[in-house]
Amino acid sequence: MDRELRGKVAIVGVGETDYSRNSGRSELMLSLQAVHAALDDCGLRPQDVDGLLRWAVDTSAEADVAASLGIKELAYFGEISQAGNVGAALVANAAAAIAAGLAEAIVIYRGLNGRSGRRYGRGEVTGRGGAGPGQFTEPFGVLVPQHWLALMTRRRMYETGVTSLHFAHTAVSIRSHANRNPRATFFDVPLTVEDHQNSRIVVDPFHLFDCCLETDGAGALVLTSAERARGLKKPPAYVRAATQTGYTRSRAYIETAAVATGPRLFRMAGMQPSDVDVVQIYDHFCPFVLFALEDYGFCKHGEAGPFAEAGGIRWPDGELPVNTSGGHLSEAYLQGMNQLIEGVRQVRGESTAQVKDAQVSFVDTGVGTGAVILTKEP
Amino acid sequence: MPGLPLPIPNEETRPFWESCKAGELRVQRCLACGKLRYPPRPGCSECGSLEFDWQRLSGRGRIHTYAVSRQAVHPALEGLIPHTAVIVELEEGVLMTSNLVDRAEEVEIGRPVEVVFEPVSEEISLPRFRFV
Numbered sequence: 001m002d003r004e005l006r007g008k009v010a011i012v013g014v015g016e017t018d019y020s021r022n023s024g025r026s027e028l029m030l031s032l033q034a035v036h037a038a039l040d041d042c043g044l045r046p047q048d049v050d051g052l053l054r055w056a057v058d059t060s061a062e063a064d065v066a067a068s069l070g071i072k073e074l075a076y077f078g079e080i081s082q083a084g085n086v087g088a089a090l091v092a093n094a095a096a097a098i099a100a101g102l103a104e105a106i107v108i109y110r111g112l113n114g115r116s117g118r119r120y121g122r123g124e125v126t127g128r129g130g131a132g133p134g135q136f137t138e139p140f141g142v143l144v145p146q147h148w149l150a151l152m153t154r155r156r157m158y159e160t161g162v163t164s165l166h167f168a169h170t171a172v173s174i175r176s177h178a179n180r181n182p183r184a185t186f187f188d189v190p191l192t193v194e195d196h197q198n199s200r201i202v203v204d205p206f207h208l209f210d211c212c213l214e215t216d217g218a219g220a221l222v223l224t225s226a227e228r229a230r231g232l233k234k235p236p237a238y239v240r241a242a243t244q245t246g247y248t249r250s251r252a253y254i255e256t257a258a259v260a261t262g263p264r265l266f267r268m269a270g271m272q273p274s275d276v277d278v279v280q281i282y283d284h285f286c287p288f289v290l291f292a293l294e295d296y297g298f299c300k301h302g303e304a305g306p307f308a309e310a311g312g313i314r315w316p317d318g319e320l321p322v323n324t325s326g327g328h329l330s331e332a333y334l335q336g337m338n339q340l341i342e343g344v345r346q347v348r349g350e351s352t353a354q355v356k357d358a359q360v361s362f363v364d365t366g367v368g369t370g371a372v373i374l375t376k377e378p
Numbered sequence: 379m380p381g382l383p384l385p386i387p388n389e390e391t392r393p394f395w396e397s398c399k400a401g402e403l404r405v406q407r408c409l410a411c412g413k414l415r416y417p418p419r420p421g422c423s424e425c426g427s428l429e430f431d432w433q434r435l436s437g438r439g440r441i442h443t444y445a446v447s448r449q450a451v452h453p454a455l456e457g458l459i460p461h462t463a464v465i466v467e468l469e470e471g472v473l474m475t476s477n478l479v480d481r482a483e484e485v486e487i488g489r490p491v492e493v494v495f496e497p498v499s500e501e502i503s504l505p506r507f508r509f510v
Contacts, residue, residue, distance in 0.1 A: 123452050130383030135391060136417040138383040139504055140477040141461045142445075143452040150445035151465055151475075158443070158487045204446035249423060253443055253465060253473070 005268065007378035009095040010229035010236030013042030013222030014341040019185055019332040022116040023216035030111030031060045032068055034218035042222050043233040044105055049222070051076035051097060051106030053090045055335070057083055057125055058110050065109065076103035082246065083126055084335025085282065085366025089244035091340065092370065094223045104224060110337050111218030120145060120333075121214055145284060146211065150203040153287045155253045157205060159302075162290060164205060166305030168196035171209050171286045171329055173314035178326025181352040185213050186330040210286040212328035219337035221344070226378055237344040237361070237374040241269035244370035256288070257368030258295035266297070269373045273297040276362045276373070278346045278355040279313075279320055280339035283327040288367045289313070293322070295368060315353040324353040336365030340372070347376040382454045385502055391418045393432055398503045401495050405472055407433040416472045437493035438510065439468035446482045466491055466507055479508045 015037025017023070017030050025033075039046060046069045052062040056079040066074045076097050080086040087108075094106040118124040123144040128134025142148055156162060175191035178184035191209060199208035229236035248260040266272060273296060281292045290304035298320060299307050307313070313322035325331045325342035332338050343363035345351045351358075361374040387395045394417075397404040405416040410427035421428050447461040455461055462478040462485055478485060479494060491507040498504055 121451065127452075128383075129386075131386040132388075133417065134383065135385035135387065137475050138454075139385050139498070139502075140463060140475060140506070141382060141447065141455060141458065142463045142475055142477075143382075143454060146451050147445055147447070147463055151443045151463060154445060155443035155465075155487070201446075201448045202451060204448060 005095055005099060005242065006240055006270070007238040007375065008099045008226055009223055010226055010238045011091070011221050011223050011340075011344050011374065012229045012232050012234065012236050013038040013044065014220070014344045015039070015041050016183070016219040016334070016338065016341060017111070017217050019183060019215050019217040021216060023113055027058065027111045027113055027117070028060045028064055028068070030113070030216070030218035031065055031109045031220070034111060034220040035065065035069060035107055035109050038107065038220035038222045041234060044222060044224070046070040047072050049105050049107050050074065051094065051103035053077065053094055053106060053108045054079045055084065055086055055090070055110050056081040058112060060109070060111055076106060082369065084120065085369040086244070087336025087340050087365030088242055088363065088370025088372045091221070091223070091239065091372050092242035092244055095239045095242055098223060098225055104228070106223045107220055108223070109218065109220040110334065112334070113216045114333055115214040115216050117216070119214055121211070146203040146206060149285050149288070150206050152253045153285065154205055156287070156291060159254060160305075161302060162287070162305040164197065164207065165193070166290060166309055167207075167210055167286045168193045169309040170289050170313065171196050173308060173311070173318070174283065174289070174323045174327050175330045177315055177321075177324050177353045178330030181325050181331060184326040184331040185215065186326065206285060209329070212284045213330070213333045215332040215334060217332055217334055219334050219341055221340060235348050235376070237347045238376075238378045240271070240360070240373040240375045241265050242370075242372040243268060245368060256291050256295045258292050258364070258371075259368070261368045261371055262296040265371050265373060271360065271373065276320070276360050277358040278324060278361050279322045280324070280327070280343050280363045281322060282336055282339060282364050282366050283323055283329050284333070286329060289322060292364055292367050296364070296371070315355065321353065321355050324351050324355065339363050339365060343372070343374050347374050384499055390420055394418050395502060397432065398495055398505050399501065401503070403435045403437045403493050403505055404432040405435060406430040414470055414472050416474055435472065436469050439466040439491060441465075441485065441487055441489045441491060442467040442473060443487060444478070444485045446485070464491070464507060474505070476505060476507050479506050484509070
């Protein structure tokens with residue numbers, strides 16, 4: 001039996017709502033609007049959809065989406081836990097389900113009022129109130145993602161010599177991509193290295209512009225088989241490989257889970273990091289773009305900072321453009337969803353910072369907790 | 379001011395908090411492979427054994443990493459700024475998340491620290507760290 005995923009399934013539709021600080025709509029309504037946009041994008045109708053997958057931390061249940069969408073029967077559904085970091089895991093599961101014949105067309109969706117509602121940056125989703133694992137962190141003032149990720153960043157600075165100035169160049173490169181993307185929150189707001197370095201320190205070593213946005217909005221992806229994909233409106237983005245890592249015994253506070261995800265993903269794809277034309281990384285905090293580039297094998301350990309400073313991640317001249325829609329730092333914080341959408345647009349040739357003849361598009365959705373490789377050809 | 383959350387002990391973690399109350403830092407030791415582990419959990423992440431006892435640690439170690447809150451990014455930090463979270467590598471090799479009771483300006487990786495138990499309720503004393 002052929003157990004490889006390579007090109008059997010494609011992402012055929014992508015869609016998003018507007019991104020704002022106060023949507024004025026429910027998370028369910030946002031989700032439905034994004035699903036409609038993604039279906040319109042590929043030309044499938046709601047009654048063609050028989051599968052729904054979602055982030056477990058979100059509030060819009062599959063049956064509620066199905067009931068408001070006109071789906072006849074939901075043959076495949078589910079959610080994946082942890083936090084915002086499971087986008088690639090959902091793509092992997094959707095692709096596997098379609099390849100195995102469990103469903104014909106699966107929509108992955110998420111809609112969140114991440115600014116006007118529950119705020120990740122305030123611990124309103126991940127906080128535990130001193131219970132469970134929170135009893136060993138929260139009483140000591142380690143309360144929000146900024147805290148535990150600053151702890152890791154500081155150690156990594158010590159280990160590799162990467163500096164805040166490297167982070168500044170990274171943030172500025174990503175902002176320059178957002179400045180080309182009319183959907184981006186910071187479309188018309190430029191950023192300089194000086195702006196970054198002069199911005200206030202939130203949790204040392206994070207400056208304000210190391211931290212991502214908080215966003216109200218929604219996004220959706222439609223997946224179906226390669227055979228069916230070829231008759232639809234837009235060029236398919238074939239799922240060459242997709243994988244997830246839920247736990248790894250990596251060196252705490254030094255390595256990300258990408259050290260496990262990367263080799264597995266590239267083995268599944270039959271590819272090397274050097275085969276990749278364009279990269280999207282889960283940039284909740286700017287330094288993690290650099291850590292992911294190193295841990296996935298795009299750069300050697302300790303070399304991503306100088307690579308970014310030299311313009312290596314900046315479109316159009318950089319060797320490896322990263323976060324070409326503006327990422328979480330400057331487009332929107334849909335936690336992996338906007339990176340997946342942008343990864344698809346790159347292989348379609350639709351990006352506002354389009355990498356010329358992009359054939360292989362890499363998307364990380366959680367600094368190592370999962371990643372996908374999308375290709376233009378099956 | 380809501381204040382920092384207090385630990386809510388459960389079956390797996392209560393012995394740890396009871397030893398802190400008694401002024402001792404104790405972590406689990408795997409009876410199969412000898413590996414020390416923290417925070418408390420039912421099984422050994424090295425070998426999977428569910429058999430363990432509790433071993434007292436010296437309470438001394440070095441700062442493995444730190445993060446200084448310069449603004450109250452969570453309401454519980456109001457009035458506590460600057461606040462220095464640390465990961466301490468204890469002499470026995472265990473990493474422990476805590477916070478520093480000393481000045482944030484003097485924190486650096488590798489600096490020696492020792493535990494100090496601060497009573498915060500009738501049942502709970504928190505293991506925090508100070509410079510040696």
